[in-house]
Amino acid sequence: MRVTFVPDPEADDALERAELLLTLRKRGIRDPLLMRAFEQVPRERFVDPACRSLAWVDQALPISCGQTISQPAVVALMTEALDLKPSHSVLEIGTGSGYHAAILGQIAERVVTLERFRTLAQAAAERLRRLGYTNIEVVVADGSAGYAPRAPYDRIIITAAVNEVPPALFDQLRQGGVLVAPVGPPQDTQMLTRFALTADGIVKREMVPVRFVPLLKGVAQVL
Template identity: 55%
Template sequence: MPSPQPTPHEKMMFQLNLRQRGISDQAVLKAMEDVPRELFVTSAERAYAYRDTALGIACGQTISQPFVVAYMTEQLDLHPEHRVLEVGTGSGYQAAILSKLAREVVSLERFRTLADRARLVLAELGCSNVDVVLGDGFDVPETLGTFDRIMVTAAMEEIPDALLARLEPGGVLIAPVGPMDDTQMLTRVVRNGDAFDRQELMAVRFVPALQGVAREL
């Protein structure tokens, strides 16, 4: 039995909900419209792909609710020339959105299963400017260089100095910061020279960011 496909009405309501909740960046809205969210969820969840809710994926991880994806993307203030680091590939959905708005996206994932699956879906969609790397977001390889924008899609109790150091001057980082077993505060950090200006945006709840590459999965 084929998986249910989203109806035009569902996709229209998807966009309407984003606008009603305050997403106004037209480039972000277009990216959200253009990326088929149903390809990034499990077959059992495809009927719910366009609801404004987080959904479970493999390895105990989630695909964030659409509003949070759009809001975090909008807060990054992306430009077409930007090089972006994403910590936590997950399904690959956020990377696909970022790929529509930036020159290059490097996405780190600690679970091999998720990294391999995300590469397949992103390749299917022609997201050739995304490089999914199996790795640890707390220990970003020096060879990856620095970035204009960094997005962390899992909760960190504190943002590591080593990650902040990867931001170019004027760069922006956004991450959920706080306890692993409670709500976190979505935090926006802007690098001004050697200083990092922080702004708390809203309460969120993300799965925890864990150190190291997973031994299994």
């Protein structure tokens, strides 16, 4: 279910939200569905309470388990590159706080998001449930293996750095589908890359340099 939120008068971030939307427009983000999603999703609900005052600033912020909630401009760029439609099913690798999943869920029909840290997955699932999303499924799983039970997907997005896209993810991408990922050395700058699966093979387009935490295999045993 795509959700319409009524701002809390005691926590009204209207000005900061408007400034962020203006920043995204200046960066060239034009998709009206995407801009509407950024307007609707309350980012302050996804950040650590200590970072609450920075919720609408265009910067990445730390969350639990040594992970981050991505910079809004990067979230917007990656999502716009997906060319997302309301009929699409999406696989997200790396749930984190659940913020990017919420942005995707505002547009797509169905989102499956995978997280290797159980505590992050549980917190994100509860957060999304409280916000009213019924079209987002949070799964504790190894993101490099994808999630075959819901495949194929129209769109796949990887929110962690990979040296190369795991073959299992291309196997779960529908013909005509799009995959977006930061590709490059995990401890260095990566190149945000768009892959389109066509009848003639995979068409690759490099976009902009980015920095993401690495995609790790397996499910975390402690957190």
